[in-house]
Amino acid sequence: MSLEIALFYLAALVSLSATVLTVTRTNASHALIYLIISLLAVALIFFLLGAPFAAALEIVIYAGAIMVLFLFVVMMLNLGRGSVEQERRWLTPKMWIGPGILAAVLLVELLYLIVGTEVMTPGIGVSPKEVGIKLFGPYLLAVELASILLLAALVGAFHLGRRYMRARREEIE
């Protein structure tokens, strides 16, 4: 058990420091790499807490698909040295005051809640089958709503893309 706790705190440390570095990096691609590492660490935490299914999906979907698209956009924007300089000018010490105060308020609230409530139950293993039964049982409506949202996004993207393609085709003709 003590090994698990040590692994948990190690993963938490990695995740937190990677997230902080995500915010403070001036190079967009470096920031993204730290964000990916942070997601991988969070997946490890899920695994240690007994939710292997959530851990696997965290990597497959967040780290494996969504972040790839982020990186894709960064690559297409072709950000060079200029944008790093610009970021450096924006990230002045004065800029940190506002977000710092707001984050500190949340941190105090969180600490208060953690101290106030009883010890949370240590992770109970949840198998993929149980997750599936829950998703398509009591949470069916949420699944359907999420899929409708995705369908709407898909139709929207198709619509925008088609207009662009039509304009291109007329240009060629």
Place this chain on the structure above:
Amino acid sequence: MEPNTFLGIELGFIMIVPVLGGALAAAGLLVWWERRLLGFWQDRLGPNRLGPFGVLQIVADVIKLFTKDDWVPPFADRVVFTLAPAAIAAGMLMGFVVVPFGPGLAVIDLNIGVLFFLAMTAVTVYGVLLGGLASNNKYSLLGGLRTGAQMVTYEVFMGLSIMGVVLLSGSFSLNDIVRAQEGMWFVFPQALGFIVFFIAGLAETHRLPFDLPEAEHELAAGFHTEYSSMKFGLIMVGEYIGVILSSAMIVTLFFGGWLGPDFLPPIVWFTLKTAFFVCSFILLRAAIPRPRYDQLMSLGWKVLLPITLVNLLATGAIALLQQGA
């Protein structure tokens, strides 16, 4: 879980050594084997000088790679450029963790084995993508971009094509999936799933005919244009490990894994079946020309996606019917 120990150490820990060594050695051997096989199919000899049948060619190649100048371009992003090849090889090697080589012969039998494999192949995208980005070269960047789109696209079909197998066996654990095939290999009820998985496996390892990320006649060498010496070697090793991993997964998911008649031990059956698919990967390279990039993408979204969805629907309906009966 039953206590599966050997000399007081858990079997999984011991398995790490042969799996790691075996995968790397097989990848090295495959470099030679591919060239010999391609030579045979193209009616020429291939490397046949060093050692019996030229099998020591890989030693010569490694010496050559090690003595080459390990050059990092001054305009590249140094740290990312150096780490990217390691990410490719490490991700592919991690995939072997869940592959069952025989009854109980796996590093770990996760109850999310299939998802773990998908997660690890998903992570290898970054090696290619970041390698292309960090090289700071237009060919590398284009190669990286192509990889990003190609791999994210084909991951979708790869995941969906496995779902039929998961439905039939009722488990994500690769060991359970192999055991569920004792009556019949899943390639028969899941023929469509197998075809899609095979094509997606080709695209995921970006092997010819789907090696558009490195298409040499249009992009120099694609994402690894700037790589030389052992960094290039690591990328190549990662690619060959990917081929072996894809073949091993095809065997496990669709061809009964280590199951086979009793006159040979299970691990030999597994190796033979995997070797067969590795050879068919090489045969495809020798036989089929490379499609255009948009053809690759439209094949994915317009043909493979509907096939997998229909396959999933039919499999689900049949599973439901059998449950009702």
